[in-house]
Amino acid sequence: MSYKFDFAFLADKWPDFVAGAWLTVELTVASIALGFVLGTVCALARVYGGPVLRRLVGIYVETIRNTPLLIQIFIVYFGLSSLGLKLSAEVSAIxxxxxNMGAYTTEIMRAGIQSIQRTQLEAADCLGLTRLQTILHVVLLPAMERVYPALSSQFVLxxxxxxxxxxxxAEELTATANLVQSDTYRSFEVYMIVAVVYLALSALYRLALWAIGLVLFERRRRLGTPL
Amino acid sequence: MIQLSANHVLYLVEAARWTILLSLIAFVGGALVGLPLALMRVARSRLLRGLASAYIQLIQGTPLLIVLFLSYFGLGIVGFKLDPLVAAGLSLTIYAAAFLAEIWRGCIEAVPKTQWEASDCLGLNAFQQYAYVILPQAVRIATPPTVGFMVQIVKNTSLASVIGFVELARAGQIVNNSTFEPFAIFAIVGAIYFAICYPLSLASRHLERKAHAGRS
Incomplete structure (x- = not known):
């Protein structure tokens, strides 16, 4: 093998990689936040909703979890635009x-919510908490604490x-890599760099999620142990 | 413009055979590489554990798409030109091995410690311990999550379309290029994926319930 590695293109191209990585962060933080809210609402509907609502959420979750993300993206971007709803690539991506995130969050949060014992709800009732207070403080936060590891790995995925x-x-990190490699014909180097950037991003996300966990869950912070 | 017809749908269904073939390659390859990795993860030697864990962290922290590009375009430019099917099969194997190893490690560790101790007391050697005591029990624990992971493999074969391998997703793009009805076509493509994946999901859930029948 006489191939010589050459990373010289990085001298002009590094701002492109930074911009691409930044768009990846923007896209994913937005969709993680929105998807988490969507999934949590759906999980509540799945556990406490009426039969029709439960069924609808079930159909949503199964449809998304059993079809590839690639096809979902195509349906949003190409499909919706052919029906007259034109969204930009970035908005379609989000x-x-x-x-997609919502469906996986629904399943994870449902497991958490179902692990909250009935007696907790009865105790909240006895203490005179309103429905909203009960859902927020007695159901959602402890449920989230229990499934937080699963939730974090889903966010990284x-x-x-x-x-x-x-x-x-959408001009995020991978698209940037595709552009740079078609400019420089240095595909091996380009994709290696991008792989390293993704590795660094996943480490960063794990770290951030761990820190968020410490802030959110007092018990974990004080005792150093998960619930 | 060409109208979307039954022939197009037939073409998509035929392309799904390649999706299934690629999934099988990935699953078999992933299992062959993943099982030794899982055993390395629980090995006594720190070096073996470290190596396996480094591999798993590396692959689980990189998108499959990048692995695919590296093995198709990257290796191509370095001088190993791979066929799209080979490149896709290789990438999916690398990907599946990392995830299966991690799933199976959990299952091996879930076998109660007393089983190790008892087999030690009976004087079984390491191979006998694994072959007759630990693995048969681990397999039972591992079946539901493994079937569940097969769904991920099937869905991820859609990425092979990106390097021009004509499986279901690529076939959908080809039909779309001649008929320009993306909504209908990708809905059909999605439905075919669903038809492959949903039975697997149901089977996984059923096995899970059966495995836990004694509990709760």
Whole structure:
């Protein structure tokens, strides 16, 4: 093998990689936040809703979890625009990633909510908490604490999956890599760099999620142990 | 413009065979590499554990799409030109091995410690311990999550479309290029994926329930 590695293109191209990585962060933080809210609402509906609502949420979750993200992105970007709803690549990416994230969050949060014992709800009732207070303080926060590890890994997986949005020309990290490699013909080097950037991003996301966990869950902070 | 017809749908269903073939390659390859990795993860030697764990962290922290680009475009430019099917099969194997190893490690560790101690007391050697005591029990714990992970493999074969391998997702793009009805076509493509994945999801849930029948 006589191939010589050459990273010289980095001298002019590094701002492109930074911009791409930044868009990846923007896209994924937006869709993680929106998807988490969507998923939590759906999980509440799944556990406490009426039969019709429960069924609808079930259909949503199963449809999304059993079809590839690539196809979901195509339906949002190409499909909706052919029906007259034209969204930019970035907005389509956020919509598709949010809908995807929402389905996985629903399943994870449902497990958490179902692990809250009935007696907790009865105790909250006895203490005279309102319905909203009960849901927030007695159901959601402890439920989230229990499933937080699963939730965090799902968030990191979504960040990695966001690379698929390069296929609808959202100019995030992977799309940047595709552009740079077609400019420089240095595909091996380019994709190696991008792999390293993704590794660094996943480490960063894990760190950030760990810190958020410490802030959110007092018990974990004080005792150093998960619930 | 060409109208979307039954022939197009038939073409998509035929392309799904390649999706299934690629999924099988990825699953078999992933299992062959993943099982040794899982055993390395629980090995006594710190070096073996470290190596396996480094591999898993590396692959689980990189998007599959980048692994795919590296093995198709990257290796191509370095001088190993791979066929799209080979590149996709290789990347999916690398990906599946990392996840299966981690799933199976959990299952091996879930076998109660007393089983190790008892087999030690009976004088079984390491191979006998794994072959006759630990793995048969771990397999039972591992079946539901493994079937569940097969759904991920099937869905991720759609990424092979990006390097031009004509499986279901790529076939959808090809049909779309001639008929320009993306909503209908990708809905059909999605439905075919659903038809492959949903039975697997149901099977996984059923096995899970059966495994926990004694509990709760």
């Amino acid at each position: 919509v598709a990633l949010t809908v 979504l960040m990695l999956a966001s690379s698929i949005t390069s296929q609808i020309s």
